[in-house]
Amino acid sequence: MDFIALDFETATPQRDSPCEIGITVVKDTQIVETRSWLIKPLYYPHFNHFNVAVHGIKPTDVKDQPDFRELWPVLQPYLEGQFLIAHNASFDMSVLRKTLATYSIPLPEARYSCSLKFSKNIWKGMTKYDLKTLCNMHRIDFQHHRAASDAHACAALSLKAIEQTGTASEEEFLAKMGSKISRV
Template sequence: MNFIAMDFETANHERHSAVSIALAIVRDDKIVDEFYSLIRPETYFSRRNVAIHGIEEHDVLDAPKFSELWPVIQPLFTEDKLVVAHNAPFDNGVLKGTLNYYGLEEPHYMLLDTVRTSRQFFPSFNNHKLNTVAENLGISLVHHHNALDDAAAAANILIYEAQHFGAEALRPFVKYR
């Protein structure tokens, strides 16, 4: 399988408040490249979000705004590309909200949510949070809520599922955006 896994962390509940982004690029069932960046949002930081991911306002003072990062990663978001996220409605919502905030055109791509696939393939798990699924499958997740570790874990969950259930079993979960 070839795809990218994405993960965002946010400053607050607003969908345009991304403070970090990570992409894990998968080719032939292996992570072959990774991208990570802090992002300087144009909004406030909530204590709740900072407590989750540990990224504070002073950490992103010199980071680029999302509008400066988008030209670098935009080529990965095309109609023929599969984008994967664990809880894809959240990460896809952050991407869409941030693009809209900056007046940037939304790309079209295929989207798959590994929360949905893990619920289907592993119904006996206590829950289907990223750390729970990763632990049950023996997938490394050193720093949960670090965007790069989370993106890599989501990628490895899909790789595991494809190897154990076949790529065809994943097709019903692909949505076109």
């Protein structure tokens, strides 16, 4: 099973303010690549103090980084035509959609699912389903709220769910994972 795990960190509460993106590539149920890019957000140099407290990325860290429009030619091949998984996908997909709209970039043809949602179907009875709790339960080490590490953790968690349910394809996702696949 192939998919791309995706994670965004944002500079402000505005969804079109990504300051970091992380991507983990899974081919034949193996993690083959994890990458991240810092992004100079649209609202630079304004960063919300709460967002900085969460991820630790400051305006000085992104001062010389590309904005999303400049980075899109590098990111698009990772996303176009792919099956994406994010933990709390409603957040990450809204960041992607809003940022693409802000820069007048067409949406990629991609499908996605949410590891938060399918985790609730697979590991029933937990009090919390955040990425940190699930990764602790499965002994997946990661540096929370850094995009590459979160994307890698999401991929590792998704692989555990895929293995536990015996899911072999996107077509089996709803029946075995209890989670629908949506279009970006």
